[in-house]
Amino acid sequence: MDARREGVFIDLADCEHISPVVCLMLCAEIERCQGLRYNSVNGCDPRSEEPRQMLRGMGFHRRLGIGRGKAPSVPSIVEIRSGGQDADIPEKLDDVARIAERVLGDPSLANRVHGALNEAMLNVSMHAYDREFLTPGKALEGRWWVAGFANDNELIFMAYDHGVGIATTAPKTIGEELYRRLDQALAMIGLGRADALDHHIIEAAIKARRSRTGKAQHGKGLTSMIDLIQRAGRGSVSICSHGGQYLYSKPADPAMEPTEGSLPLAHSVPGTLIIWHIASIKNGKDNAGHAHAA
Amino acid sequence: MLMQREIIRIAEQFSRFPYGRYPDHGPNNGERFREEYLIPALRDGRELAVDLDGARGLGPSFLEEAFGGLVRAGFSPEQINSLIRVNSEDDPSYLEEIQSYINDAAALVGAAH
Numbered sequence: 001m002d003a004r005r006e007g008v009f010i011d012l013a014d015c016e017h018i019s020p021v022v023c024l025m026l027c028a029e030i031e032r033c034q035g036l037r038y039n040s041v042n043g044c045d046p047r048s049e050e051p052r053q054m055l056r057g058m059g060f061h062r063r064l065g066i067g068r069g070k071a072p073s074v075p076s077i078v079e080i081r082s083g084g085q086d087a088d089i090p091e092k093l094d095d096v097a098r099i100a101e102r103v104l105g106d107p108s109l110a111n112r113v114h115g116a117l118n119e120a121m122l123n124v125s126m127h128a129y130d131r132e133f134l135t136p137g138k139a140l141e142g143r144w145w146v147a148g149f150a151n152d153n154e155l156i157f158m159a160y161d162h163g164v165g166i167a168t169t170a171p172k173t174i175g176e177e178l179y180r181r182l183d184q185a186l187a188m189i190g191l192g193r194a195d196a197l198d199h200h201i202i203e204a205a206i207k208a209r210r211s212r213t214g215k216a217q218h219g220k221g222l223t224s225m226i227d228l229i230q231r232a233g234r235g236s237v238s239i240c241s242h243g244g245q246y247l248y249s250k251p252a253d254p255a256m257e258p259t260e261g262s263l264p265l266a267h268s269v270p271g272t273l274i275i276w277h278i279a280s281i282k283n284g285k286d287n288a289g290h291a292h293a294a
Numbered sequence: 295m296l297m298q299r300e301i302i303r304i305a306e307q308f309s310r311f312p313y314g315r316y317p318d319h320g321p322n323n324g325e326r327f328r329e330e331y332l333i334p335a336l337r338d339g340r341e342l343a344v345d346l347d348g349a350r351g352l353g354p355s356f357l358e359e360a361f362g363g364l365v366r367a368g369f370s371p372e373q374i375n376s377l378i379r380v381n382s383e384d385d386p387s388y389l390e391e392i393q394s395y396i397n398d399a400a401a402l403v404g405a406a407h
């Protein structure tokens with residue numbers, strides 16, 4: 001949405017289904033437009049009950065300050081919340097830990113989940129809106145959005161920002177270790193550094209962070225998420241950042257190795273979207289049938 | 295006469311929500327904890343026990359800045375380990391994590407010289 005235009009009307013009337021991720025991204029985009037140009041966005045709710053309930057349950061209307069009355073909070077949902085370079089990020093995300101504790105059954109692991117999300121939002125405030133690369137007037141600097149929900153013994157968290165993207169900031173924040181890994185990965189497929197696309201750089205950046213070499217311990221949010229998947233037993237993380245996507249997935253079977261990789265996105269994301277799925281394996285039994293959501 | 299180890303309970307005496315590295319990340323940052331609690335003890339040669347239990351959402355940035363930052367402030371891992379003991383009954387894995395930040399900071403400082 002371009003804030004210079006007359007205005008935008010978001011017509012969700014015929015929407016039959018809306019995913020939590022879309023709720024989050026749509027809310028963020030509306031806030032971005034309203035923040036850059038007040039009253040530039042209007043819209044209408046879906047006629048169908050299912051998507052209306054999803055929007056309500058995710059706190060979409062509450063977050064945007066629209067609609068009448070107060071929808072009841074759903075205990076298994078972490079409603080959309082947003083912040084910037086706030087000092088109270090840990091307090092804003094504290095109910096994350098409570099839901100995590102209930103689902104994972106491990107208070108220390110739940111506290112680590114809270115810590116990993118805090119760290120991810122700190123990274124957003126520190127790096128994602130680097131003014132060296134940011135186009136003025138296009139984003140609410142420093143802003144992030146987080147939501148999540150619990151399902152049986154699984155947690156899914158989503159974090160989103162309108163920053164310049166990991167592929168842009170990583171060379172500055174990681175340095176030589178990034179280029180070493182990038183050159184190595186590209187050489188394996190017969191490419192050189194000049195051929196690097198966003199997804200190549202994102203994957204090299206994450207692997208560089210996880211190796212803990214190079215610069216002092218910055219940017220540990222994503223590595224914390226992966227470490228916690230390993231600790232809990234099963235899960236995945238998907239990172240879509242501008243033109244590339246990175247995926248890490250750990251199956252429940254301890255005999256199977258985690259898989260990771262990256263691929264280009266057909267449609268660029270105007271920022272960075274993280275979808276973090278973490279599940280516990282209780283008593284050696286797995287919750288059957290849940291597919292990884294990328 | 296045995297000296298008692300002074301106990302700092304982060305959640306009660308510093309903040310229930312320690313967060314971030316630097317003052318512009320918020321008031322309860324790792325740099326402040328290091329400067330106000332850890333460095334004075336090291337300079338005075340006082341033994342300190344840092345209790346992490348009850349602190350919510352501890353993240354790597356806070357811990358690395360607080361403890362790894364001691365090396366960047368000029369203290370050796372030996373000095374740090376001899377005077378500062380970290381306790382965490384809720385999550386003992388913090389101890390190994392903090393030690394890794396101290397060791398990694400020392401390696402980086404060593405590599406720079």
